[in-house]
Amino acid sequence: MLEPKVVLFLAAVLFSAGLYGVLSRRHLIMLLMSLELMLNAVNIALVTFSRYWAGEGAGMIGAHSGQFFTLMVMAVAAAEVGIGLAIIVAVYRRKHTADSDAASELKG
């Protein structure tokens, strides 16, 4: 069995990759992918914690909430992609580009 430490490290790396993507990418689709990566990295961490607390003999609620939480995050992530893509399409129709730099009408 993998040590929680190793899996958590993986989650941290993935989260950092997502964070870097959000901060550096200009294309909206890439931004959306990076955001999803952040959420999924947290999913890995949640499952790891859940397993860890089950091993520690935590109560029902404590041990299994992590996995339940993961399911919820997955559902929310799917909804987020839906809304995000809809907004990107709306932007693309007006600006004919999906580059976040093109969105510069509002400033001040």
Add this chain to the structure above:
Amino acid sequence: MVGDFDIFLPVVWLLVAAAIVMLIDLFGDDPDKTRMFNFFTALGGVLLAFVSLNPYWDAPPQTIMRGAMLVDQFSAFLVICILIGTAISMFASLSYVKRIGVNLADFLITLLLAASGMVLLTVSNDLIMLFLSIELLSFSVYVLTGLHGRSGRSAEAAMKYFIMGAFATGIMILGMACLYGVTGEVQLKPIGEKLAAIFAARQGTEIMATFGMGAILIAFAFKVGAVPFHSWVPDAYEGAPTTVTGFMAVAVKAAAFGALIRLAVVAFPATASAEGFFGDLGFAGYALWLLSALSMILGNWFAISQRNVKRMLAYSSIAHSGYLLMGLAAAGGNSEVYAGVLYYLLAYTLMTSGAFAMLVYASSGGRDIESIDDLRGLAWKKPAVGIGMAIFMFSLAGIPLTAGFMGKYFIFTQTIAAGGRYLTLAIIGICTSIMGAYYYLRVIAYTYFRDPDDRPVAGKEDWGLKFALGLTVLGTVFLGIFPQGFYDAAQDSVKELQHDHERPAVTAPDKPGTVAHD
């Protein structure tokens, strides 16, 4: 006795109304014919939700779904703020959404879903519920922001809001995972107990706990638009349809501050002292101090240079977040002191949604109010605009006999009483309020003392808008002259919070499935 299901009623009514409007819109032939029916269905949902709150007023706190939700007077007070904001937004939009080319049903459905997310957020007592309800309200508000079909700016605002909001969600869920990782619990009360033990023991896990709490705090700072996490606020407020902006400003703030207060009192209590927001953590006390000071200074500073009225109100809403955060910082986890914040939220709901409704009213000639120059001399062409705008601006500036003054009075006196570094914060707050008066009063000066242009003004306004304006004007003045009753209600509400804080974690474990936490 209130059964389990009754607790959901406020949310259920909102969702039922949304579902009915959705079905009518789906099967109705002509959107114009069903318009009024849709409107009254949605309004009925809001009113029924309001009525079904009754049992929670003056009732002991109740938990349901194994403690995932906690309904008490505190949440009832916030739900009232949220429902008022929703209703005013609905009334103000009655003809506005048609003018900007949006189907009223689309608007109402999304608004009701956002409101139900907010109601759920105020009763959340568990990290999962907190996450889900924050997402429900955020998604709905992203859609509302981008609803203005003909305007490229609306889509751009929605995009910016979505990216910043989704980013904040990522940070928040990371913080929640950290808290779950160190405590092994998702419910706020056990988390609070475990965290207190962790910080007492100091075996290394307190670093991760601190990180988790900091991440959640950052995410909430994003949601309420506090500096330095405010970059989306001006763009989203400017690009969104005006009535949506009013809704975003008041209801999202009420819900997010409610959840933040509950987190502060229940989940992060530790040894709640005046020294630090999260007890012996200390850092969060300073973090809130800094967020509040920066929001007040920069929010007011940027607002001064704005010519666009909506943008100016956006920066002013950042400044108001700063005043509210000041109350939170000074309370330091002591729930008695949050009454001022609750009162301010109610006052803020009335005056800000009123101010945005007034922008719709002033612009109902077909041209939207953009620059402050559009308000030039409008008071002489439309006297109601002059008087209403003056009352809202006086209230936002905090001039006596208005709700805004009493709200500021309660928060500032509590902050000054906290002493120490909070005294500095209160002084910053008073100085920036005076700064803020400049740009609020400038609006009044433009409406009264500038020569009107020769553009024609609108003739006919619909009754919904007038009703919304009447309600907010009366409420703003009434809260300013007779604040005591409302303040007492706010104090009762936060007492419940404290009371629950002292009680054991999960009540009524009469179901065999309910498992103890330890």
